Amino acid sequence: MDAKTRVENLPGIGQYYSYKLKRLEIETLEELIYHFPFRYDDFSQIAPIQNLTPGEKVSIQGNVWQIKNIRTRTGKFITTATVADDSGTIEVIWFNQPYLTKNIKAGTPISLSGKVELDGHRFKLMSPQYEIIRTQTAPQDLSTLHTGRLVPVYPETEGVTSKWLRAKIAKFLPEYLKSQKDFMPDNIISHQKLIDLDSALHKIHFPENLQDVSLARKRLGFDELFETQFISAQRKEKWRNKNHAPNMKVEKGKVVEFIKSLPFKLTQAQLRAITEILQDMQKNIPANRLLEGDVGSGKTVVAATAAYISYLNGYETLIAAPTEILVFQHAMTINQLLSPFGIKTGIWTGSKKQKGDITVGTHALLSTFKAEKQIGLVVVDEQHRFGVAQRAKLFTGSPKQETPHLLTMTATPIPRTLTLTLYGDLDLSILDEMPIGRQKISTFVVPNKKRLDAYQFIEKQIMEGRQAFILTPFVEPSETMQSVKAATVEFGKLKNHFSKKVKLGLLHGRLKSKDKEKVIGNFKADKTNILVTTPVVEVGIDIPNATIMMIESAERFGLAQLHQLRGRVGRGEHKSYCLLFSDSQSEMSQKRLKSMEKVHVGFELAEIDLRLRGPGEIFGFRQSGFANLKIADLSDEVLISKAQAEAKKLVENDPNLEKYPLLREKINTFELEYVQPN
Numbered sequence: 001m002d003a004k005t006r007v008e009n010l011p012g013i014g015q016y017y018s019y020k021l022k023r024l025e026i027e028t029l030e031e032l033i034y035h036f037p038f039r040y041d042d043f044s045q046i047a048p049i050q051n052l053t054p055g056e057k058v059s060i061q062g063n064v065w066q067i068k069n070i071r072t073r074t075g076k077f078i079t080t081a082t083v084a085d086d087s088g089t090i091e092v093i094w095f096n097q098p099y100l101t102k103n104i105k106a107g108t109p110i111s112l113s114g115k116v117e118l119d120g121h122r123f124k125l126m127s128p129q130y131e132i133i134r135t136q137t138a139p140q141d142l143s144t145l146h147t148g149r150l151v152p153v154y155p156e157t158e159g160v161t162s163k164w165l166r167a168k169i170a171k172f173l174p175e176y177l178k179s180q181k182d183f184m185p186d187n188i189i190s191h192q193k194l195i196d197l198d199s200a201l202h203k204i205h206f207p208e209n210l211q212d213v214s215l216a217r218k219r220l221g222f223d224e225l226f227e228t229q230f231i232s233a234q235r236k237e238k239w240r241n242k243n244h245a246p247n248m249k250v251e252k253g254k255v256v257e258f259i260k261s262l263p264f265k266l267t268q269a270q271l272r273a274i275t276e277i278l279q280d281m282q283k284n285i286p287a288n289r290l291l292e293g294d295v296g297s298g299k300t301v302v303a304a305t306a307a308y309i310s311y312l313n314g315y316e317t318l319i320a321a322p323t324e325i326l327v328f329q330h331a332m333t334i335n336q337l338l339s340p341f342g343i344k345t346g347i348w349t350g351s352k353k354q355k356g357d358i359t360v361g362t363h364a365l366l367s368t369f370k371a372e373k374q375i376g377l378v379v380v381d382e383q384h385r386f387g388v389a390q391r392a393k394l395f396t397g398s399p400k401q402e403t404p405h406l407l408t409m410t411a412t413p414i415p416r417t418l419t420l421t422l423y424g425d426l427d428l429s430i431l432d433e434m435p436i437g438r439q440k441i442s443t444f445v446v447p448n449k450k451r452l453d454a455y456q457f458i459e460k461q462i463m464e465g466r467q468a469f470i471l472t473p474f475v476e477p478s479e480t481m482q483s484v485k486a487a488t489v490e491f492g493k494l495k496n497h498f499s500k501k502v503k504l505g506l507l508h509g510r511l512k513s514k515d516k517e518k519v520i521g522n523f524k525a526d527k528t529n530i531l532v533t534t535p536v537v538e539v540g541i542d543i544p545n546a547t548i549m550m551i552e553s554a555e556r557f558g559l560a561q562l563h564q565l566r567g568r569v570g571r572g573e574h575k576s577y578c579l580l581f582s583d584s585q586s587e588m589s590q591k592r593l594k595s596m597e598k599v600h601v602g603f604e605l606a607e608i609d610l611r612l613r614g615p616g617e618i619f620g621f622r623q624s625g626f627a628n629l630k631i632a633d634l635s636d637e638v639l640i641s642k643a644q645a646e647a648k649k650l651v652e653n654d655p656n657l658e659k660y661p662l663l664r665e666k667i668n669t670f671e672l673e674y675v676q677p678n
């Protein structure tokens with residue numbers, strides 16, 4: 001038996017349970033052992049029977065004096081037992097479990113956790129959890145698993161209870177530990193004051209006290225963070241060593257001239273980001289930089305400046321965006337900024353193929369684009385929609401063997417700790433400052449009974465010349481027929497809520513791109529007043545005249561995503577509003593959504609979601625990048641930094657882990673499963 005033994009081959013598990021365990025992503029012994037409790041029930045205080053008081057939830061331990069079944073007149077069974085410890089005796093009652101008398105015999109040492117009740121003037125322990133104390137076979141701290149201790153509670157699935165998991169983990173843990181050696185280098189263990197792996201795995205499942213739990217969490221969390229950081233650091237090192245990039249000349253005068261040509265003054269944050277990316281581009285190590293900034297923080301102009309420098313050095317630039325709508329918009333913006341300098345902006349999508357000195361495109365860039373000159377710079381907008389593999393593909397199709405510089409941009413405000421964890425191999429520039437004069441968007445969580453008022457409010461705004469987005473509920477992360485249908489149905493219903501004067505347009509991802517362009521064109525030209533749309537608009541379009549963003553089923557989005565959607569309005573001079581509707585009345589949902597009313601900074605909203613819902617929800621959907629981070633506290637910046645520092649040090653000294661084969665093996669398996677979000 002070893003770590004990779006499949007659960008169906010473990011004694012006492014078999015096909016039936018292994019099938020169920022799959023739903024918990026448990027297929028091997030190791031995965032069973034790494035299925036961690038998410039909390040513990042505290043039954044650790046064992047009370048002397050003499051001291052019990054009614055109403056109390058207690059654990060007692062003693063011997064069974066007698067036990068018997070009584071049959072009531074209605075044919076039901078009651079089991080009564082007398083249990084004694086050194087201090088006294090108590091009667092114990094169970095209902096409808098006659099088989100108990102088969103398991104529990106007079107003379108058995110037993111542990112019970114339950115509630116004490118007063119019956120007449122006698123105390124009784126009603127329907128307690130019970131467990132026969134394992135006196136000989138088990139180590140002392142495992143003499144009970146389900147009672148009389150801190151009892152671990154696990155993520156469960158139908159047919160697999162915590163009780164079952166506890167028993168199996170207790171059974172197989174010793175053999176698993178025997179098959180394992182600690183893979184973490186000794187000096188890291190002592191430097192970071194970690195406990196050894198054996199103790200950590202033992203304590204996480206069967207702690208004697210809460211301090212055990214925190215020691216175990218620290219060690220196991222550190223392992224995960226360290227593995228992630230090591231992979232990142234290794235990637236970064238390989239990237240630096242393997243690839244050569246064009247080291248470009250940056251003429252300061254040209255940059256200043258370009259910046260002066262802009263119709264606005266750059267923010268300090270923009271200037272800083274521009275400096276950082278231009279510094280990268282002067283090196284022959286390919287840049288790999290992430291530019292993070294809220295919607296409207298002005299990322300495009302940063303990218304445009306870098307593209308301009310790439311052009312001046314005689315290179316092509318590719319800018320990739322996730323949707324055709326965004327491509328057209330970027331192309332227009334870039335063209336406005338750079339055509340005065342004689343630069344031609346091209347477009348490369350499924351439906352339109354036209355090369356430029358700078359070419360903006362969709363996924364079509366991956367498949368059909370062939371560069372004529374060396375590509376000097378690749379910009380990827382909204383990076384979490386492009387997979388790592390796809391990003392890598394953007395570099396091919398370049399005639400020379402040089403690797404372009406890479407700038408990825410995201411409006412998803414990822415909390416810093418998560419950025420460190422997920423994108424440890426990227427350099428980071430943050431636009432944490434909005435251009436001056438940006439307004440706050442008044443946000444309201446609207447109860448369903450006020451829906452008609454909301455429609456009236458929208459109509460009033462329209463009569464004043466404004467426009468509105470209505471975002472329909474979505475069913476799937478990607479545009480499916482189902483969400484298209486939802487939008488279409490909603491569209492039909494909505495028409496009835498507005499007067500004839502109000503014109504509505506319908507936008508969804510299944511429209512042909514010609515039709516899409518037309519719908520958006522009509523909205524831009526103010527020929528339609530309301531754009532009913534699926535969430536495709538999220539990464540979309542700039543309509544300064546739109547002042548209302550109404551969102552259905554808002555609880556299904558991450559707060560950061562809602563913030564992005566909200567950023568679609570308030571782009572012009574008019575006061576703007578965001579109206580959130582929700583299908584869920586749960587307190588948690590309401591609390592989350594309410595925070596949109598008060599908080600207007602993307603990073604803060606992301607932090608709130610990180611605390612309330614965990615990291616997987618930040619982007620709205622569960623991201624595979626977190627699949628291996630089961631126990632690490634992703635808001636623990638200190639531990640993350642420590643793990644990063646140790647990983648960096650080790651990569652510098654022993655990049656291929658020649659001295660640490662166990663760690664190498666561990667990291668190789670980890671890496672297989674570890675995929676960055678895409």
Ligand code: ADP
Binds near residue numbers: 265270296298299
């Ligand atoms: P995002 O970061 O969301 O991609 P954009 O680059 O699209 O933001 O910029 C949003 C709008 O703000 C654009 O109309 C752009 O011209 C404008 N903008 C960018 N930087 C500034 C600035 N420093 N001052 C004023 N407006 C700016």
Ligand code: MG
Binds near residue numbers: 381
């Ligand atoms: Mg943008």
